[in-house]
Amino acid sequence: MNPDSLKREAAARALDFVEPGMRLGLGTGSTAKHFVALLGERVRAGLDVVGVPTSEATRADAEAAGVRLSTLDETPALDLTVDGADEIAPGLSAIKGGGGALLREKIVAAASARMIVIADETKWVATLGRFPLPVEVVPFGVAPTRIAVEAAAAAAGCPGRAELRRTREGHAFVTDGGHFILDLALGRIPDPLALAERLAAVPGVVEHGLFIGLVRTAIIAGAAGIRIENA
Numbered sequence: 001m002n003p004d005s006l007k008r009e010a011a012a013r014a015l016d017f018v019e020p021g022m023r024l025g026l027g028t029g030s031t032a033k034h035f036v037a038l039l040g041e042r043v044r045a046g047l048d049v050v051g052v053p054t055s056e057a058t059r060a061d062a063e064a065a066g067v068r069l070s071t072l073d074e075t076p077a078l079d080l081t082v083d084g085a086d087e088i089a090p091g092l093s094a095i096k097g098g099g100g101a102l103l104r105e106k107i108v109a110a111a112s113a114r115m116i117v118i119a120d121e122t123k124w125v126a127t128l129g130r131f132p133l134p135v136e137v138v139p140f141g142v143a144p145t146r147i148a149v150e151a152a153a154a155a156a157g158c159p160g161r162a163e164l165r166r167t168r169e170g171h172a173f174v175t176d177g178g179h180f181i182l183d184l185a186l187g188r189i190p191d192p193l194a195l196a197e198r199l200a201a202v203p204g205v206v207e208h209g210l211f212i213g214l215v216r217t218a219i220i221a222g223a224a225g226i227r228i229e230n231a
């Protein structure tokens, strides 16, 4: 089965956790897109939920699917967020931000009583770090911020290079919040918490894509079926 079918299977399984009246965080990316589309089908069949999107792209998808939307200002406490991930490891620490939405994704996840990650089995890893870690930074002073981000990674035991994310046209990629992304290629993150703390202390870093202690459940779809992991 191809990865996209597996993503859809994981998304479909996440619907089992949705109850009428829930306030839902809606993730970003190709896996979360399946969830939003399937949720829309349920909504059109009569399910009443309200969603808070984690990106402008998801807002557009959810609107098109007929999902009633709110904001965190109107709805500051959510019951459940369903989102994808770039990597997820035993203990359910994760890397997110491949789609550039990590800041809103983390704010929405932190406002949720429960976060479920949905993924195909290629995202499950023994140790985080094969996927370059997205770090969202303010555009001002991005050159010294990049140097400081690399120094923070080295101090946390995982030296590597940070590259400014660019669009296909070669411009700096700009997030929904107006920030840049540095993709930090590390290969392996032996101590995610230490790295998270070091990165958070760098001036100019808005947020990083390490999700530690946020994911309660992971739904992993593979060729052999669906596996559910709980933190």
Ligand SMILES: O=C(CO)[C@H](O)[C@H](O)COP(=O)(O)O
Binding pocket: 027, 028, 029, 030, 031, 032, 083, 084, 085, 086, 095, 096, 097, 098, 099, 100, 101, 102, 105
């Ligand atoms: O963190 C994300 C966006 O910022 C996505 O959830 C992550 O990149 C996974 O994407 P996909 O489901 O397309 O593989």
